[in-house]
Amino acid sequence: MLSSFLKASKEIVYNERFSLSNGFLQSIDPRVKVFSFTAFILVAIVSKSILPLITLVTMTFIFSIASKIPLRFFTLRTAFALIFVALIALPLPFVTPGSPIATIGNNGYLISITSEGLFKALQFVLRVWACITPLILLTLTTRFSSLIHSLERFRVPRVFTNMMSVTYRFIFLFIDEAYRMILARESRTVRGESCLRATKALASMMSTLFIRSYERGERVYLAMMARGYEGNIRSITRMSINGRDMIFGFFAIAMCMMIISLEYLHIGVV
Amino acid sequence: MHIPDGFLDLSICAMMYLLVIPLWIFALRGMKRVLSDKQVPFMATLTAMFFAAQMMNYPIIGGTTAHLLGGPILAITLGPYAGLISMTIILLIQAFFFGDGGVITFGANAWNMGVVGVFVPYLMFLLFMKVMKNRNGMMVGAFLGALLGDVFAAIFAGLELGLSVFTFPYSVQIAITAMGVHHFFIGLGEGIVTAMIILFLLRQRADLLKLPRVAPLWLSSIGFEEL
Structure with missing residues (x-):
């Protein structure tokens, strides 16, 4: 249980570290990035053949290198999510009807791997990969506050963006608090304990955490009021779209159109 | 249960957005009615706490572990509309910063965990009260609310996956059975933990169960007099 907390804080630290370095994508306006990356994901969802999907994945990897994200880290990060996807796709080569390319087993109990099934599995895994890499790249190269700011510009209601920015701030605190509570408990526990007792302890920890966060919430609210909070969080960063951002946006749109035409004009072989 | 991008068809994603957007609008109006705009930081700290709580795992049958969704306890303590908003924030942060869920599938995830996973427990709780x-x-x-909330949310997720004939390679029956059975066991854990949290809160700070609840008008007047 402890490791999941450590993993979470490590991930956030990584996120912030890369978003502060001076790579290519870090210098692009967040609004343009959100727009173009959403377009990439949309294209990946409607793509059926392998070639456009591979193009999309390759492109995001090139972007990640240009943005000074270590290749190994980026690959591991995106591939980690794929393990689960690959598990889902695993039965596909066996259950899809089609022309068999390999057969296992003997008399009557034959399991055959079909080429149609293999294609389907490959297509599924590649599509999900092409969909998740842009999102991961977006968050790795964009600071949280500027992402929130650009969401605001996309007319996401203020209540959401305000709540999101305050929530994000307090997540670290509560992760720390929960981590300490669990660490303290585990160091007091000598032997493996019954399922019921573990559940009971978890529930009491959660209710304690709930009470503490309620009280902290009240204090934070009063403290913010005392400092002149009036229901709105103002940002001093001004975002401006310059020539570079425009070029990136146009490039993204052109890329998307090209991939769609690859897909629907059947230029690609597979 | 977080569905990543690439699992659902565009049409399904669009439909789920259409379903959930009116509820967001109602929920925001409800929040304005019960809480003032200024109480946003207060809601936000509670949301952050549930975010952290989602990382605590509980053991389920078969030696595996699952984590809380938090929807039921949010619905019972703050009301379903506030629960929907909190879950939406949690899902947004998870989608953007932890790679759980996606942008295009966000409407579907918000519907499954934010609407179904919050309203079903709330209604069950009211009914039994x-x-x-x-x-x-x-x-x-x-x-029962937490259990059914989990199961119904999973069934909806299975339905969305199964109906995505273009992107998801399995049929509706397989998707619903796989999701439903799996989440029945997760829901058992969630149910037990939720009931225990309510018990602890009743013993330690019963006043926290009497907070103003952000609920639809036709629901907000009933149910909690007995506390």
């Missing part, structure tokens, strides 16, 4: 009118009613309501 009405019928049994005592602490046992609360416990049973919280347990």
Whole structure:
């Protein structure tokens, strides 16, 4: 249980570290990035053949290198999510009807791997990969506050963006608090304990955490009021779209159109 | 249960957005009615706490572990509309910063976990409070509510996946069975933990169960007099 907390804080630290370095994508306006990356994901969802999907994945990897994200880290990060996807796709080569390319087993109990099934599995895994890499790249190269700011510009209601920015701030605190509570408990526990007792302890920890966060919430609210909070969080960063951002946006749109035409004009072989 | 991008068809994603957007609007109006704009930081700290709580795992049958969704306890303590908003924030942060879920599938995830996973537990809780009118009613309501909330959310997820004939390679029956059975066991854990949290809160700080609840008008007047 402890490791999941450590993993979470490590991930956030990584996120912030890369978003502060001076790579290519870090210098692009967040609004343009959100727009173009959403377009990439949309294209990946409607793509059926392998070639456009591979193009999309390759492109995001090139972007990640240009943005000074270590290749190994980026690959591991995106591939980690794929393990689960690959598990889902695993039965596909066996259950899809089609022309068999390999057969296992003997008399009557034959399991055959079909080429149609293999294609389907490959297509599924590649599509999900092409969909998740842009999102991961977006968050790795964009600071949280500027992402929130650009969401605001996309007319996401203020209540959401305000709540999101305050929530994000307090997540670290509560992760720390929960981590300490669990660490303290585990160091007091000598032997493996019954399922019921573990559940009971978890529930009491959660209710304690709930009470503490309620009280902290009240204090934070009063403290913010005392400092002149009036229901709105103002940002001093001004975002401006310059020539570079425009070029990136146009490039993204052109890329998307090209991939769609690859897909629907059947230029690609597979 | 977080569905990543690439699993659902565009048409399904669009439909789920259309379903959930009106509820967001109602929920925001409800928030304005019950809480003032200024209480946003207060809601936000509670949301952050549930975010952290989602990382605590509980053991389920078969030696595996699952984590809380938090929807039921949010619905019972803050009301379903506030629960929907909190879950939406949690899902947004998870989608953007932890790679759980996606942008295009966000409407679907918000519907499954934010609407179904919050309203079903709330309604079950109200029902048992009405019928049994005592602490046992609360416990049973919280347990069954959390269990059914999880199962229904999973069934919806399975339905969305199964109906995505273009992107998802398995049929509706397989998707619903896989999701439903899996989340029945997760829901058992969630139900037990939720009921226990309600019990602990009743013993330690019963006033926290009497906070103003952000609920639809036709629901907000009933149910909690017995506390």
